[in-house]
Structures are given as structure tokens and as C-alpha cells.
Amino acid sequence: MKTHRWAAVMAAASLTFALTACGSGFGSSASSASQTPGKPLTILIGSSGDAETTAVKDAVAAWSAKSGVQATVRTASNLNQELAQGFAAKTPPDVFYLSADAVAGYAANGSLLAYGDALSNKADFYDSLVKNFTYKDKLYCAPKDFSTLQLVINTDLWTKAGLTDADVPTTWDQLSAVSKKLTSGTTTGLVMSGEYARFGAFMVAAGGNLMNDTSTAATANSAGNVQALQYIKDNLAAGDFKTAADVGAGWGGEAFGKGLAAMTVEGNWITGGLKSDYPNIKYKVVELPAGPSGKGTLQFTNCWGIAADSQNTEGAKALVAQLTTTDQQMAFSKAFGVMPSIKSAADAWKTANPTLVPFINGASYAKGVPTVAGSAAVVTDLNQKLAQLRSQDPATVLAATQTNLQALIK
């Protein structure tokens, strides 16, 4: 008898223990957490390197000193995973980097605070960036910076091949011709990462993109996209283009830095990478050649997300407002090469970075990546096929992507 009771007690104890702990989850809903003004803030960032980490830490420390609210910056080793854990644990960081393709997912499950519409400098952000972070007509977060893709040319290899400034390609045919001239020995004319995040620039220049500007309709199977991928495929077959994986590099910048590529298509982050890892390469940046529909490129952007479960949303909003001012964005730009997300800072940036002007010129004709929830997985799937573009049929690949994207729009 006694043993039975012991067993029952033991089992009941464990179960109750677990359930009462779980019980703290009962009754909590999607509304925001209770507020404690002045509570210390945690900021989670996905850093590209020491330069970025130091810059953000300095900026936050300066704000802390002025506002009197303590704030700590933490770098994530795996930003998406740590955000997911934070949201599920209801102890997310107060402020964090948020990429365009992650906004829809977190906005949909109520993890984000939609503070964007109340920003005082909302009108100053580039329209295309604002569109990227708008979900169900609400601006969820302030764009923190952006980058575009342009053509980066190794000037030594350029002159060695007998090319001059007049030969800078302005059409796709010229790009192929120049690339052919630059291919010799182990150097290929143009090497870029074999993924949508690079090929997409050509797709935009041909009048297409995976989705429309507001990510509400899928346009993956448009004629422009097929044309762009066919163009790349033809050049891959001819040996004038190669992917980074083909030459054993992790990304286009690595191939460029090792001299395996005379040209590459990359974003402004390449400046930092080349300076630290391959300082002997001399390069210049030019705008990508125009495609059948004119100039086009991709833009990438992140925003400052604020958690709905943050216990000091006022402090968080004040911090973000400070981090998006012209001065602060120019400081970030100097530290790790991004471009400010506000139009009023464009001139200052051009003056400070005369050799990188093509990147900011791209802002006027750049399009963003899809932002509908679940699009990241579709893009990963597309990249899997693009990695083998040589043996794939562009129309078939894009048709499959179209089906996948349409399944997400409901």
C-alpha cells in the first residue's frame, strides 16, 4: 500500500511541478508586456566583424550616457535562432537587427512592436526600404542602413588586358565581351556567388524580380527573369562567367581578392572585406550595365526591430531614433561601409565616399528581395537550383519558384 502511495505521490509531484511551471504560460496572450520605464535594454546584433561591433557598442554607450538608461549590446552567432529562442521564451532582446525577409514571420505571430508609423523621421527613409518593412499596412521598424550590388573591377587586371575607362560595360553584350577579354589562365572575367542574391540584379535589369514591390504578387516566371537567367547560363557555358563555388571560393569577394576573378558583383560590404583580408587589390566600382529594361540591381537592408515583449518600449524607441540620425548613420558608414537609410544623408555620404558613389546611385533603381513570410525557404530552394544553372532550364526553375511563392500568398 505504502509503495503505491509513494508512486502516486511521486508521479503527481513531478507532473504538478511541471504543469505549474507551464502554468505561467496560461493566460498570456499576444498583448505587449508590462512596462518598466528606465529598465536596462538589451540589443542583439548580427555583426559582420569587429568594426561593426565596436561601432554599435560606441553608439549605444553614447546614448546610454545621455539618456541615463543602461544598455548592453550582444553579438549573435546565429541571429535567427537566438531571436526565435528569445521570442519563445518571452525574454527577447529589446532591440535587434531584423532582416527584410524575417519581418513578416515575426509580425504575424505578434512578436514585433509596430512603432514605425510614429517615427518623426519616417518621411526621410527611402520609399523602397519602407516598403520592405511594411506588413499589413503598418511600418514595423526603422530601416537602419542598406546596400546595393554593383560591379567591382580589378584595375590592375583591367589595364593589363588593354582595357580603358571607355571600355566599362554599359550593356550586357559589352559585359560579356569585356569578361571574355579578362579571362585568362586561372582568372575568370566575372565571378559571383551562384545565388538569387546576385543573379537577382540581372533579373531586375531585365524588368523582372521574384515578387512585386510590396511582395503581394509573385512574378517569378516573368519573361524578364527567364531572359536574365538565360544570359547568365550562356556566359557560364562559354566560360566567361563562373560561380564562386566553381573556383573554390566562399563568395565573390574571396574569388576577387585571390585574383581568381577580374570582376565581381558584390555590395558595399566588399570594401571592408577587401581592406582586411586582401589589402593589395586595387579596384574600382562602377554601375552594373543596363539590361533589356534599363539599369537594375538588388538592395539589401535590415531594420531595428523592437520586441512587443520588451519592458521598456519607450527607451527602445528613443534609442532607435538616435541610431537613425544622420550623424550616427554616417559614423556607422565610416566604420563598416553601409549606406545610410535616410535620403538627407545621401549627399554627405557621396562626399565622404567618392569612389563608392555607384552604390548609392543604385538606390534609385534597386529592388528588394521578397518579404512575404516563408519566402526565405523558397529562395533557399531556388538557390539550390541556381547553383547548378548550367544544367537547368531557367523557365522550369522559375516556374517551380512561382508555384512556391504563390503558395505563400494567401
Added chain:
Amino acid sequence: MSTGTVTTTPAVSARRRHHGGIRKRDATAGWLFTAPVIIILGLFLFIPVLMALWVSVSDWTGRGGPLSGGVNFVGLDNYKALVAGGLTTSDFGIALKNNLWYVVLVVPLQTILSLLLALLVNREGIKARGAFRTAYYFPSVTSTVAITVLWLFLFSTTGAINKVISFFGGRGPNWFNDPSAIFHFGATTGPAWLTSGGALGVTWWDWLGGPSVAMSAMMAMAIFTTSGTFMLLFLAALQNLSPDVDEAAEVDGATGLQRWWYVTLPQLRPTVFTVVTLGTIGCWQVFDQIYTATQGGPAKTTLTPAYLSYSASFGSQQWGVGAAIAFVLFFIIILFTLVPRWLLRERKPRQFRIRKATS
């Protein structure tokens, strides 16, 4: 040959029954002693499994806990998504294909290799047996992460493996970045009759393609690190064998090969079964190496159900689908454990013709 018996003499049990007081205290002590283990395993093994089961049949999206209000029961929707078509299905199909080839190739290879090592080390007249055992077992002691980092270096484009290949005049591939399937032998597209149909969103051409070059590097790592452990199991079994049967067979005229096939190997059956079972269970759970080295790439050719379960949940916020994948994996492992048991079951003993030679 290796069976165990637990001895409890009746006399002892009888003596116990007389001491009622001690017995009662024993019962209490018994529960108290096992309580920590029960609580810890219950909390962190049993309850999580129940919670995962709930998540797999719910629509929890990742905010707050899955037991909070607002999370609804959705029946088998998440499981259906794994076979209904679309991106989730094809990802699941790819992961299954990758892991299936992994298991089918690694388990036999590691079993054979570890048996070979055990046989060699066990041979008569071999000195420094201990040193050899240590050498072969050492990789099993290291952590997966450390070995994976080492492997990334050895199999890089300019790494040791490609250097060795170049000594033989070949050019090694960019191992961890090469998604081509090894059984496609370089063909870029398959014949139409194989590429038109498929299962779970993956064409038959891809199903038959085998592991990719990148996955093959992973497989080599698995064999490298587990062959030592299984070698020890085989060594224990070999040393348990009485040499008498073997001698009798030799006296009766059986050749070395015949002795090995009809006498030694059948006696190793239980150990072979153990090794195959453990190997299969281990192979179906491949995760650490993928997380550290390739994260499912290149081109999803190192994606496994275990990693997909993790990335669907923590990466794509599809917690229900992630939990469903984990449970399907659980069932697959059980299936793959029961099938070898059935195949290797004891059949009626053969009538050995050797018996007639006693005259």
C-alpha cells in the same frame, strides 16, 4: 555465446521476506533512491516528448510557450504538410533521401571495417595489440565538433586529401561545396523516364543519385569516428569465442574461408546485430556535423531530417512541422531497428556436414 545471468538465490529472497520492517524501509528507500533519476528523466525526457507531440498537432507559431492560450489543435495538418506537396514536402523528401543513402552506405562499411580491424588486431602473434587498439579507438573519443573542423580543413580544395589525390595524378573536387550526386557519374541531367516521376517531391533520378560529394565527405568522417567503438565490440565477441569449435572444424578439413563463414561468423551474429542496430540509430540522427560544417548545403545535399527539424523550427518558425518531422524520424528509427532484428533472427540451425567426420 555471450549470455548473462543475474543471480538471486532463493535463500536470500526468503530471508528478506522475514524482515518485514526492512522490506518496508527498502521500498521507501527504493523510491527515494530512484527519485532523482525519475524526476530528471521524466522532466527532461518524458515531458518534452509529450510537449513535442502537442506542438506537432498544434499551430503554435513561436511566441510565448506552446501551452499558452491561443494555441489550437489542428490534428494531423503538420504531418500532412510533409506529404502534401510544395516546398515542405520536397525539403522533407530531400532530407530523407540524403539520410537514407547515408545509412545504407555507412552502416555496412563501418560494420565491415570494424570487423576487419578486430580480426586483424586479434590475430595470433600480433604484438603491440594495445597500441593498435588505441590508435583505432582514439577518433571515437574526440568531439564531433573538433573532428568536423579538422575534416573541413582536410577536405578543403587545397587540403590534405586533394594533395594526396594529386600525387596519383587526379584532381580532387571541392568536397564540401560540391553538390553533384556520386551515382550520377557526372551526368548533368537524367533520362526522361527517371526525371518525370518521383516521390515526396524528389524525382526518381535524384533518389537513385546517391549521396553528393559533400555528403560522401561526411560519410567518411562517420566511418572514421565510429569504427573504433564497434571494433571494440567485435574484439570482445571474438575473445569470447572458444577456439575449440574452430579447431574441430579445422581438424575436420574445413578450409580457412569455410571456417570463417560457417563457424566464426555465425557466432558473431549477436554482435553484428548490435553493431548494425547501434550504427543505424546513430546514422539516422546525424545533426552535429551538419550544424557545424554545412548547415544543409551545398544545394541541400547534406540536409537530414534531424537538421531539417531544427531549421524548420528555429529558422523558419514552423514549429509544428519541425516537431512532426522529429516524430516521423522517431518512427523511421524504430522501423530500421526492427527490420535487422527480423532479418538476423535465429533460424533453425543448419545440419553441419562436419559432424559426420567423427569416425
Added chain:
Amino acid sequence: MTTPTPVVTPVAALVVRRHSRPGLRRSGLATLVTYVVLVGLALVYIFPFLINVVTMVKTDADAAANPLSLVPDPWSWAALHRLFLNSDFPTWFKNSIIITVAVTLGRVFFDSLAGYALARLPFRGRSVVFAGLVAVMAVPGVVLLIPKFLVVNQLGMFNSYSGLIIPLLADAAGVFIMKNFFESIPESVEEAARIDGAGAFRVFWSIVLPMATPAVVTIIILSFQGSWNELGHFIVAANDPSLTPLTKGVAQLASGALSAGSQYPVKLAAGALMTIPVAVVFFIFQRRILNAAGGAVKE
């Protein structure tokens, strides 16, 4: 005497009797071939680790250009310098030590306690508990990855040492080993003590446990190895950088957290240094490990 378990290798050492075989001779050639194969395979197994250790002190360029060479040219401490001064490696090491020591002590205590109870203390439901343990050993680790995170989270242990340590404190395999061992100890000693009035815990602690040294050492080795090399649980139980143990830290290093390029000497140094404690434990106890696992061989 021994009870092989599906998951755990046999515990007690085997003594092998080798009959003399006057009539059977192994040919000298066969033995030579065997030696060649053995040595060749041993080289294949050891060479990667030699490369690992040597690459720690190579420069990045040298590592890429001469991957097979065992002589660094030039000799460079840069990788180790970077690892110890410019990364969180010391923190990772500290965390791994804390976690491993706690888990090893915990497992030795709890597993032997439960193993003793299952072996020697008759209580109703004992077989149910035992069956439950066997069932639990069958659950694949990956199924638990997500839900353990959820439970740790619900219990408020996320991002704390308790979240990292407590779930690892008991393991079914260890209980199995201890139970098997206790069953093989003759009961007479305990009986004497019990009749003299000693309580169950007293008997366990003062009499039986000291006799269980081989099994306890096995548990120590397996727990040390298991918790030092654990990864999945640490991924989900915490994401605070100050709580990161070695496995997670080195995994981040491998996927490029510290550098954009392929700085192999740093990564290999991290991998090698994290292997050293386990290797040391292995070499000290190797005779016991290999005996426990594979049977003693008269050499």
C-alpha cells in the same frame, strides 16, 4: 558474469584463455601482411591528428599551401595568440569545465543510487521503472532538441547554468551500468550489514559503493566524455555568450563567427585544444576503458 547491453559495452573485464595450438601454425607471410595492413591503417587514423596539431602553429598561407607537411614553415604563434586573446575561448573552456565537473559528479551519484535501488531494493513498480529506463534509451536525441528547449524555457532555466547542467544530470545508460554491476556483487556483505540494522543508504554509501570502483570509474569516463562533447543540448538551452561551452563556441568558430576568411590554424587550434582534456582522460584510463569495453587481452 557479464551482461552485454545494447547501448553500453560490457562492463567487467574478460580474461581470455588462449589454448596452445601445437598443430596449427600461422604462416610468417600472413603475419607480415597483417602487420603491414595494421600499421598502414593506424597511420591513416593517426595522421589527421598530427596534421591538426602541427597546423596550429602554421601561418594561414602555409596551411593552405602545404596541408600535408608536418613541419611548419614558418613557425607562427599567431593562431594560438588569436584564440586566447581575441576570442572567448577561455570563457568557453571555463564553462565546459564547470558543466562537465557538475554533470560527472551528479551522474555518478544519481546513477549509482538508482542503479543500487534497481538491483537490490525490492519495491513495487521497480520493473516498471526499469522498463521505462529501457524505453527512454530508445528515444533519439534529435526528437528532444525542440521540446527540451520548450521545457527548459517553461521552467525558467533558459540562459542559466542550471538549464545547461540539470537536464544532463541523469542518464539511463549510466543507471544500466551501475545496476548490472551491483547485481554482480555478492549479497553476503550487504546482508550482514542489514541484519546489523544499517539503513539502505548507509549500506549503499559505506559498503557497496566503495566496492563499485570499476563501474564508478566507467561512469566517470563516460560522463566526462559525454558532457564535454555534447552539442545539441547546449544549442537550445542557452544563447548567452558568457554561458557558451567549448563545443558550441568551436562550432560557431567553424561556421565563420570569428573571421570572414578560411583561417584554418585558428579553427584547428580550437578543435585541438578542446580535445586535449578528453584525450588526457582517455590515455590515463585507457586500459580501463578498453578493458571495460573490449575485454582484456593478455599481451
